[in-house]
Amino acid sequence: MPNRQAGISFCDGPKEREGREGRPAVNLRTLKYFVAIADAGSLTAAAEAIAIAQPALSRQMHALEEEMGVPLLQRTARGVRLTQAGVTLYEAAQRMLDEAQRVKRQLAGPSEAGESRVVLGVSPTLSRVLVPGLFERCHRTMDQMRLTVREAFTPELLDMLEKGMVDMAIITSMGASADRPLALHPLVGEPFALATPRSMKMDPIISLAALSRIPLLMTTLHRTVVERQLRPMGVHLNIHSEIDSVDAIRELVHDGDWCTLMPVSVFKEARSDAGITLTEVSGVQLNRQLMMATRIEAVPSTAVAALREIVLAELARLNRLRVFNFGKKPVKR
Known part of the structure; x- marks a missing residue:
């Protein structure tokens, strides 16, 4: 394929539109198709999963590779695998699709029932001990809150927080940086x-x-x-x-x-x-040091403020159970 710089624009719709230099624009639907192929490992399996004819899906991928100017998929006897450029696009596509969904939810606003949504990011070392109790507390005390949890290491969580992909993150001081425009609250x-x-x-x-x-x-x-x-x-x-x-x-x-x-x-x-x-x-x-990270906002949303109190209460409970030190858990009576 020719080595040229792609002129890319993004749209979300069933029809392809013309981008710069008369080339088809890359749209969110095409990115969804590409991610589906990467996850399925073959065009046939992806076509079945997303209910599209395989020839049409193949044409979409050829057009995407042409637009990007590099091969993205390597065809093999067992299906397809991502090239190095394909891996890079796959990771970027996931972030863009997540962000598109977040913006769509934000534009939609609260549901008619008054339900609010909040996304919490948690380090993998904390998920097993923190998330179950946190989820139960939200379910019991905040029936109008829809909690979503994303798991990632601290540097990625901070990037997600800055980009608006999560509303709050429970991180560690290992990857925190004072250079970021975030509020950091020490926990334990x-x-x-x-x-x-x-x-x-x-x-x-x-x-x-x-x-x-x-x-x-x-x-x-x-x-x-x-x-x-x-x-x-x-x-x-x-x-x-x-x-x-x-x-x-x-x-x-x-x-x-x-x-x-x-x-x-x-x-x-x-x-x-x-x-x-x-x-x-x-x-x-x-x-x-475990820390709570949030974006610096003049007035935090009601859902984020409520989640903050729930996180503090759950961490206090875990601390009483000596989860964060060498002591054994006390016997429940």
């Missing part, structure tokens, strides 16, 4: 723990020297914040692999062969109590 501090299978018979406390000899699985973000705190002491971690999935690392530790450094709340669950040891690292305070 939380230590990191060495999480190991019970079969390793790890002591309750470990020295930095001993820690440096243990092969670890860590997310990129957690590795960055921990190494930043260890750097002045000249201590280096033994990182076996970086895996940017909290759930995947948790499962690998549960399986009994791997160790990790994670915030203590990640392993505060019923299954962890039986098979995981949480060990405190001596000689340094490895921790993170």
